[in-house]
Amino acid sequence: AQxxxxxxxxxxxxxxxxxxxxxxxxxxxxxxxxWYVQYPGQHLQLLLKYFSGDPLVKGIKGxxxxxxxxxxxxxLRKPSVQWSDTAEYFCAPFVNAGKSTFGDGTTLTVxx
Amino acid sequence: EAEVAQSPRYxxxxxxQAVAFWxxxxxxxATLYWYRQILGQGPELLVQFQDESVVDDSxxxxxxxxxxxxxxxDSTLKxxxxxxxxxxxxxxxxSFRAGVLNEQFFGPGTRLTVL
Numbered sequence: 001a002q003x004x005x006x007x008x009x010x011x012x013x014x015x016x017x018x019x020x021x022x023x024x025x026x027x028x029x030x031x032x033x034x035w036y037v038q039y040p041g042q043h044l045q046l047l048l049k050y051f052s053g054d055p056l057v058k059g060i061k062g063x064x065x066x067x068x069x070x071x072x073x074x075x076l077r078k079p080s081v082q083w084s085d086t087a088e089y090f091c092a093p094f095v096n097a098g099k100s101t102f103g104d105g106t107t108l109t110v111x112x
Numbered sequence: 113e114a115e116v117a118q119s120p121r122y123x124x125x126x127x128x129q130a131v132a133f134w135x136x137x138x139x140x141x142a143t144l145y146w147y148r149q150i151l152g153q154g155p156e157l158l159v160q161f162q163d164e165s166v167v168d169d170s171x172x173x174x175x176x177x178x179x180x181x182x183x184x185x186d187s188t189l190k191x192x193x194x195x196x197x198x199x200x201x202x203x204x205x206x207s208f209r210a211g212v213l214n215e216q217f218f219g220p221g222t223r224l225t226v227l
Binding site: 004009032043044045046048051078090092094099100101102103105 | 116152153154156157160168192198203205212213215216217218219220221
């Protein structure tokens with residue numbers, strides 16, 4: 001069965017700390033990968049996406065993610081977080097041109 | 113900036129009652145999605161429309177849930193009768209077309225509480 005695993009349910013960091021949120025998926029076919037973010041009181045929105053080519057993709061607000069096919073992973077990173085990065089982050093693989101499957105999310109709290 | 117509209121934002125109902133949620137996608141978006149998000153989990157696709165046609169409703173509990181998009185624009189999701197386990201956030205999203213290359217834009221959601 002297809003599945004998405006986000007390893008951390010809640011991450012607490014201080015400002016300027018580095019961030020890495022894990023995402024692993026279990027699919028054998030063609031996969032396209034997304035990270036979505038939901039800031040407090042706001043809509044779910046696209047943070048970044050990977051379709052093909054360079055496995056290191058850059059998104060909005062300084063976020064990036066690396067696709068490692070051999071590890072079935074698409075981890076989200078940011079070198080230095082800000083208080084405004086406090087939000088919930090969802091990894092969402094899109095499999096074989098089918099539908100998106102969302103992970104259960106990671107809540108990031110950044111302390112000022 | 114164009115947005116996906118949903119109403120109501122909050123709904124409290126008693127079990128066995130009927131509830132309905134409305135979604136107005138971004139103008140010109142042919143594909144519309146309804147998701148259910150249970151607290152602590154990610155969104156789960158319930159139904160996907162391409163214009164007025166259902167293209168995926170494999171996860172829709174059809175004994176109590178129904179969805180329609182009669183004119184291929186706005187859409188209604190109905191639950192009858194509501195059960196305690198239906199308490200969740202119901203999200204609507206739209207995209208220009210179906211497929212991975214088309215970004216989904218999400219609405220604010222309707223938070224349903226069933227008592």
